[in-house]
Amino acid sequence: MRNLLSTALLAVCASAVSAADIRIDSTYLVAGEKTKGVATLATSPLPKDASVRITLTRETDVPSEPGAKGGTVTEEIANQPLADATFPFELTTKGMLTGRLRVLAELLEGKNGPCLEMAWGPVINVGVRRRVDLAGDWSVVKIDPLLGDVRERPKNWVPPTPPATIVQPGPLPFDAGFRGWVTLKREASWKDLGDLKPRLIHLSGISDSAVVQVNGQSLGETYPVEDMAVLTHWVEFHSPYKGPENAQKRLMLMDLGVQDPVTLALPKALDGKGEIELKIRGTSGLFAQKPPYGILGEMYLAATPGIYIKNVSFDTEMVAPASVPAGRDAGSTMSYRRFKFHLVMGNDTGSDFKGNLRAAYGRYAGKTAYTAPCPEYAEEVHPLVLAKGESTVEITRDETPRFDTCRATFMAMDGSKVLDAESCDFHTVTVEIRNRRDLFLNNERFFVKGQGSWGEDPNSRLQLRLKGGNAFRSHRSDPSKQFPGMVSAAENINSRLADGLLTSAGGALLASCERCAFWNPQDTSNISKAVKFHVRQLYACPGLILWEATNELFGEPEEARLAIQEAFHKLDPYHRPMTATKGSGEWEAEAKDGRVAGVDIVGCQYLLSKEALNSVTAAITEHPIMSTEVNWNDMALLGKNLWKEWLDKGVCGSLLFDYSGNALNQPAPMIPPPEQEQNYPWDIMRRRDRALYQDLVATAKRQTDGRVRVTVGNQMPFTLRKVSLSVKELARFSVPDLSAGDAATIILPPEHSPPLRSPVVLRAEYQTHGGLPSMILLTPVVVAETTKEGGKK
Secondary structure, X not given: OHHHHHHHHHHHHHHHOOOOEEEEOOOEEEOOOEEEEEEEOOOOOOOOOEEEEEEEEEEEEEEOOOOOOOEXXXXXXXXXXXXXXXXEEEEEOOOEEEEEEEEEEEEEEOOOOOEXXXXXXXXXXXXXXXXXXXXXXXXXXXXXXXXXXXXXXXXXXXXXXXXXXXXEOEEOOOOOOOOEEEEEEEEEEOOOOOOOEEEEEEEOOEEOEEEEEEOOEEEEEOOOHHHOOOOOOHHHHXXXXXOHHHHHHHHHOOOOOOOOOEEEEOOOOOOOEEEEEEEEEEOOOOOOOOOOOEEOOOEEEEEEOOEEEEEEEEEEEEEOOOOOOOOOOOOOOOOEEXXXXXXXXXXXXXXXXXXXXXXXXXXXXXXXXXXXXXXEEEEEEEEEEEOOEEEEEEEEEEEOOOOOEEEEEEEEEEOOEEEEEEEEEEEOOOEEEEOOOEEEEOOEEOOEEEEOOOOOOHHHHHHHHHHOOOEEOXXXXXXXXXXXXXXXXXXXXXXXHHOOOEEOOOOOOEEOOOEOOOOOOOOOHHHHHHHHHHHHHHOOOOOEOOEEEEEOOEOOOHHHHHHHHHHHHHHOOOOOOEEEEEEHHHHHHHOEOOEOOOOOEEEEEOOOOHHHHHHHHHHOOOOOEXXXXXXXXXXXXXXXXXXXXXHHOOOOXXXXXXOOOOOOOOOOOOOOOOOOOOOOOOOOXXXXXXXXXXXXXXXXEEOOOOOEEEEEEEOOOOOEEEEEEEEOOOEEEEEOOEOOOOEEXXXXXXXXXXXXXXXXXXXXXXXXXXXXXXXXXXXXXXXXOXXXXXXXX
């Protein structure tokens, strides 16, 4: 009762107060630094016995001391009578190297009485590097609009007259018709940095590109328009700007989203002041309205000592463990993902440096990828020797593949002192091909059970999960949650993963039913640029398991696919396999010695007959094969039980389509209608549809004493973990892990047993493949248990 009462009071308090406020002197602190804040409370007059309580939540990602424990800790830092409406307090980053602080102020009736008023303060980020903030007024040097006819621009549009100054970060204040470049400049100055000097510049939320220049020296463009290569005529076909003479305009009007944060090393350290110039590009307008553009996130110079980290990147490979881990059988198929972190480091001290490199590895706690606190779970210390100038340091670490998103933080140490630190996000999800034909996900045999619809709303995702699906083919971008109006394909894929659904391909790089027109054997740079553009948007998504090169592209030469495959393998640090799609007969014509050049997974459209299946599996013996387009309600699929035929032939998965668009966009009935029921629309998922490829199968048999024996078995060649079965209106049962072919039995008492020919409704929740969450509904119909002779018991 006490907990319920506290929750109720908190809810009342939270909804009643809007005027309370907390102001913090600084929302970014470095380790060991303090800041002050003031809580201003709105209730007037104050109750005679009012008290103020200040609560601090520390989310420590990396502790300041090696070996110390991180995590989230909440502590009360003040609780005392309040005589005035304002209450000052002080905060410190005690014990933290990186993380966040949150402050809650509450006005109480008495010392521990009901909450009358409350307010949360802003998030205070804790880091290693001191910052020189670049936010504020920037002088407008010039504007350079894209002239001529531009789609969705009024016919009488004229270039705007720019103001003398513009505030950044924030959207640039030009009308929706503006496309082009805006050049901004400001001088930054600083003091009280001690022996630190600005050596890097950080920009986040760039929309959609910026040329950065410091003291007249260019650091390059964050995403040049020339890198937005268009491989086919597809964009040109949909654009009003045709022909090679309009190629630059077409590129300028492609739709781009907000870029990932970038940190650029300066040519040399700044001393006291520096002139910063940004030439910001605003594009888009082909398929979407022009979003706001400018620098929409953070912008600052980062100050470091003479020993500092310029950049962190990584590459990966799969390796078998040196010895079989405890609890695993000899000959286990277990393998690790090996990360090779590359650190580009600078030494401006004028002499060689000897110290240590501390590496802290954290695991994000949020359901969506790369969100919530990221407390460390492992730490290493490596000797560090740096010559004068620039050096590259490699750190190797093996991780068990799983659906966790992580962060590696590297710290240059001089004794116990942290000189500089830099982080890099990564995930450990591993998709690989084994035994020539089998697809493996996180060390377990995997079958793609996908859907061609987009799955943009929770109901459609629920429908697919209940049916037993685990993936979507491709994606459609949602408006970004972080920057309204922007598009973020990665955000869409990551939110699917939170629901336990993967993305089988990041959208086809080349999709057209017409003749391929992009290939030039003398210059393949357009392929590299296009793949780079594709990869940089999506590579960090742990839910993305395959790349798709082509879909129904007519007449692409083998050399083109080879170039695309090489680019994907080179540019994706996770080295996911690549698929390409044709009708099955086309692949047989291209197969040589059981292989098809330029593809890792062979995608076949409409394998709707045993003859076609036998033909392609006989011709292609060295690649996994996937059925990439079949309508989920196709009578050939259901009537011939082709899903089982595919599995028996080693097909690694299927991507069922829903061209009607209705099957996933309707309520999911708890008990699906039977196959013979004709009163429902054709598009509704019947019982056979839902059971098409669920991991679990269930039976329900009534015994002579009135109890019902429910048996749930794993029909897939991978283990189901953390299994629970919830029986409607009865109870939830925990079930041991189910290996391939294992089954679990629960007994329902007579008073909770449905009658004969009625369904038992079970919700099964479990995890597969290193933490992928799954949930399905099972509705076995109760039948009478029979004896060995075939009679009823």
